[in-house]
Amino acid sequence: MVSATLFIQLLVAGAASAQWSDPSYIQAAADNWAEQNPKLSKYPNDFTRDxxxxxxxxxxxxTRKAPFYEALSVGAMSVEADVWVKDGQLxxxxxxxxxTRERTLRSLYIDPIMDTLRKMNPxxxxxxxxxxxxxxxWxxxxxxxxxxxxxxxEEVLPLLLKDLAPLREGGFLTEYNGEEKIxxxxxxxxxxxxxxxxxxxxQKLPRNHFVVAPILEIGTLDEQRHxxxxxxxxxxxxxxxxxxxxxAVGLPFEYVWGEVTAEHTARLKELVQNARARGxxxxxxxSPNWPVGARNSAWKALVEAGVSLIYADDLQAAAKALWQ
Structure with missing residues (x-):
């Protein structure tokens, strides 16, 4: 028989085990530890931790309320900025x-990116x-x-190269030097x-910008050659x-309904492989944003085709639908 003392000990141990297996309790303990140990819970470049x-x-x-930062917060690897030349500014x-004159490439992207890189490189x-x-x-x-x-x-490029100067001088820009890409x-x-x-x-080398290629021409008789x-x-x-x-998939421009078929996915894969063959x-x-079923079907097809990046307007939905 189990003695009364041993029985009580087992009950206490079981309660403690159940308590520590409760995620909310563990999180509360972690938060309490971090609050009491601020120098231990932080490290120098933890700005984008987790x-x-x-x-x-x-x-x-x-178009987002916090351009760049909203994308960074969900772990997006890429952002897009449309730029116009107005009075010598992008x-x-x-x-x-x-x-507006305040919303420049520098103010929305270059400066916030530089600020984040400084935080990541103390x-x-x-x-x-x-x-x-x-x-x-990583x-x-x-x-x-x-x-x-x-x-x-011809008007944009000189201004872009000027705006990129802080990133270039900081040694943060990918470059092609005539022999290799760094x-x-x-x-x-x-x-x-x-x-x-x-x-x-x-363009003079080293060069810190690359141009988007026309994927529909890659691997065809129409592909541009020297x-x-x-x-x-x-x-x-x-x-x-x-x-x-x-x-790319041969659908009409106004297509928003239905699911992407196996034939469409196969066409996407072919294009992806053609680009990959060129490195x-x-x-x-x-791709369709609405209805949600059509959007998710397109995202699924793109992932299966092996595309490098998924274009998303709804960042939270993309993060949840594709990577959770």
Whole structure:
């Protein structure tokens, strides 16, 4: 028989075990410990602690209440800024009626990114000049800044290079030096009015920007080539090849209903593989946002096809639907 004393001990032990298995109790204990030990619960570059990296591109990111930061908070690897040249400044907005003089590429993106990088790279007795990216979970991970040119590329590019100076001087920009690509904390890709001829050809090296390639042409007879027969777009010029989702799968532009079929997914896979053969990633913009079933069906097809980044307007939904 179990003695009364031993029985009580077993009850106490069982209660303690049940108590510690309760997540809310453990969290309360953790919060209490952190409050009592502030120097132990924090570390120098913990600004983005507990943020898990996700292959999400924040589409039209500048429309959010806190551009860049909202994307960073869910672990998105990429943000997008549409830029217009106005009086020597790069203003950010989807169209001209949405522009203000305060909302510049510097104020919405370059400065916040630099501020975050400073937080992630504090000067301590042990840092020894190390370079960490935006994500504490994996310092080597690059973050993509996609800049969509709305004004003529010849006007935008000089201003973009000027605005990127703090990141370049800090040693944070991915570059191509003529022989190899060196990946760093921030990688800049340009699109819109930007094409090979006006943003890549003739540019001085090292170069800190890459141009989006036309994925529908990659691997076809229409693919652009140099006079010597070599391909214009490869992993030295472009990190991503891209197209509108509906154009890629052969759907009408206004398509928003129904599910993406196996045939559509197979077409996406073909395009992804064509880009991969050139050493480039792949992205598709304009997939349906609504109804939710159509949106999720498109996201699922894109993931199955192996795309590099999922374009998302609803960041929280993308983070939950695709990576949880």
């Amino acid at each position: 943020i898990w990296i996700k292959e999400i591109h924040s589409h039209n990111d500048y 203003l950010v907005g989807h169209d001209e009626i949405s522009l 000067d301590t007795e042990f840092s020894k000049g190390t370079k960490c990216g935006l994500f504490g979970m 310092c080597p991970q690059t973050f993509h800044l996609a800049v969509d040119f709305k004004s003529p590329a 990946e760093r904390a921030i990688t800049v890709s340009v699109g819109g009015t930007a094409v090979y001829e006006n943003v890549i050809a003739g 006079p010597d027969g070599s391909f214009v777009y490869d992993n030295t010029t472009s990190l991503f090849a891209q197209a509108h989702f509906n154009a 480039m990633g792949s992205t598709f913009w304009g």
